[in-house]
Amino acid sequence: MAKTTYDESKILTLSALEHIRKRPGMYIGRLGNGTHVDDGIYILLKEVVDNSIDEFIMGYGSRIVIRLKESEVSVRDFGRGIPLGKVVDCVSIINTGAKYSDDVFQFSVGLNGVGTKAVNALSSHFQVTSYREGKYSTAIFEKGILIREKTGKTEEADGTEVLFTPDPELFGEYSYNEDFVISRIWSYAYLNTGLTINYNNRAYKSSNGLYDLLDKEVGTENLYSIIHYQxxxxxxxxxxxxxxYGENYFSYVNGQHTNDGGTHQSAFKEGILKGINEYFKKNWAPQDVREGVVGAIAVKIKEPVFESQTKNKLSNTEIRTWIVNEVKDAIIDFLLKNTAEAEKINQKILNNEKLRKELNEVKKGARESAKKVSLNIPKLKDCKYHLGQSNAHQEACESSMIFLTEGDSASGTITKTRDVMTQAVFSLRGKIVNVFGKKKTEIYKNAELYNMMVALGIENGVEGLRYGKVIIATDADTDGFHIRNLLMTYFLTYFEDLVLSGRLYILETPLFRVRNKTQTVYCYSEKERDHATSQIRNSEVTRFKGLGEIDPKEFGQFIGEDMRLLPVSIVGMNEMHKTMEFYMGSNTPERRDFIMENLI
Known part of the structure; x- marks a missing residue:
């Protein structure tokens, strides 16, 4: 093998913007194509809006206008506007910005001096205009490179406007999911009472902050009046x-949604436990107090420390004590003033305690009958690396995944082609039990439900999850879709927090293969199939109904680097429970009418 020369010519120094384009993951976490809520196109939008939010937090501008048309995004705020002489520097030179000055920004949400520069570098077209005291300054960039500048007089109100198009050269074929965008806008509204966000000509505003968030999430399912403190x-x-079942939290730091929680969220949970136990003069177990809790917490910190660039988990330890005490005191104050609501909480906890003891009895029997030794689980083909493995390569642990498949045929196909280091397979015997509306004891009465829970490591909560991704991999036929619904019902009924943490996915596999003697194309929709047949002469089309029909030699590519995963997300718990009732509940008149209307 020829040796390569390693000398001065091989040492490269990239400009900051070149580095962002070459290593985008370091700045925005992931690229993606818009099918996942954490894909890069949403991070770009967030970084621009965050700057406008910072202006509002500092008392300038109570309105933000966002427009999204296909791939072009525009964000206009009515804050102070970037100082006109620094417009180019603020969006193109790393470590330039006012976020470093506590006098200007006390509780910043944007990436300090990096965010807008990353958007600029990763956009095929980027334009920023600052309006300030009757003058304006515009700078236009392409892929981070300045093309031209314009300055002049204006009658526009003070503020900043940014237009950008994520670069398809980097992001590929992408599209914005309207639900993801609106969900993020609602988060901004809840966290910034008094702010109006106009998105595509519709206004979003919250008068009661996190109270409104919880009210929208739980609807009529709350047992007592929402406790709200500010x-x-x-x-x-x-x-x-x-x-x-379980407990669910929405947590934020300086307006940033911390998906993986952190010290503020754990302090919130501790404060809830201490407040309730102190008021009732009890020593209830944490799981009895918090079972069924839905909560939201937002904190403002001058110097937040996060575990990653994308700010999913807060690490500051010094904030724990004051959050615990403030939450505890606020809960005690609420209970003292609302004795009728306090009694409802008391009854809920006593019921939780009763159900837990009942569940423990069933657990004992299930464990004895299963005679579980380590993880010797039938139908599980495990992988080497697992989530939370402290003595292993962390990137491999985070990228670990488990495929939930139907039958030996499909699991056999995946098992033969999987990466044994990070990809596990759990094979279902067929259709699992519909658990909608059933107690958690059902898991311990059914070997398959029990084995699946133990394989995932979630018996005592999502904290024990053994895989970074839980992937439903069923056939693309009516039976496959039914099994998919049954599995989603299982997770949403007993392990809702696993879904809320963004760990559950559906594997998309090709429906068609279009090929001739020289060319083969796999298609995921009829539209893709029709396009392929028009491009490939004398082609034959194969329709795949089951994963077992696809040759393992072909299948490997569909669970490799280009694997297509559809994340299972919840718009609101209240709406989710209504949807589950409609599809998975007993034979409701609404569902019967729907079937009759759409049968033909």
Missing amino acids: SKQLEFALTHVTGS
Whole structure:
């Protein structure tokens, strides 16, 4: 093998913007194509809006206008506007910005001096205009390179406007999911009372902050009035809901949604436990107090420390004590003033305690009959690396995944082609039990449900999850879709927090193969099939109904680097429970009418 020369000519120094384009993951986490809520195109939008939010937080501009048309995004705020002489520097030179000055920005949400530069570098077209005191300054960039500048007089109100198009050269064929965008806009509205966000000519505004967030999420499922508290640096809202297992939290730091929680969220949970136990003069177990809790917490911190560039988890330890005490005192104050609501909480906790003891009895029997030794689980083909493995390569642990498949045929195909280091397979015997509306004891009465739970490591909560992704991999036929619904019902009924944490996915596999003697194309829709047949002469078309029909030699590519995953997300728990009732509940008149209307 020829040796390569390693000398001075091989040492490269990239400009900051070149580095962003070459290593975008370091700045925005992932590229993606818009099918996942954390894909890069949404991070770009967030970084631009965050700057406008910072202006509002500092008391300038109570309105933000966002327009999204296909791939072009525009964000206009009515804050102070970037100082006209620094417009180019602020969007193109790393470590340039006012976020470093506590006098200008006290509780910044944007990436300090990096965010807008990353948007600029990763956009095929980027334009920024600052309006300030009757003058304007515009700078236009392509792929981070300045093309031209314009200055002059204007009658526009003070503020900043940014237009950008994520670069298809980097992001490929992408599209914005309207639900993801609106969900993020609602988060901004809840966290910034008094701010109006106009998105595509519709106004979004919240008058009651996190109270409104919880009210929208739980609807009529709350057992008692939502507890809502707000001070200068802390706001929280919480309630217990009916018919829900586990506990669910929405947590934010300086307006940033911390998907993976952190010290503020754990302090919030501790404060809830201490407040309720102190008021009732009890020593209830944490799971009995918090089972069925839905809560939201937002904190403002001057120097937040996050575990990653994308700010999914807060690490500051010094904030724990004051959050615990403030939450505890606020809950005690609410209960003292609302004795009728306090009694509802008391009854909920006693019921939780009763159900837990009942569940423990069933667990004992299930464990004895299963005679579980380590992870010797039938139908599980495990992988080497697992989530939370402290003595292993962390990137491999985070990228670990488990495929939930139907039958030996499909699992055999995946098992033969999987990466044994990071990809596990759990094979279902067929259709699992419909668990909608059933107690958690059902898991311990059914070997398959039990084995699946143990394989995932979630018996005692999502904290024990053994895989970074849980992937439903069923056939693209009516039976496959039914099994998919049954599995989603299982997770949404008993392990809702696993879904809320963004760990559950559906594997998309090709429906068609279009080929001739020299060319083969796999298609995921009829539209793709029709396009392929028009491009490939004398082609033959194969329709795949089951994963087992695809040759393992072909299948490997569909669970490799270009694997297509559809994340299972929840717009709102209240709406989700209504949807589950419609599809998976007993034979409701609504569903019967729907079937009759659409049968033909």
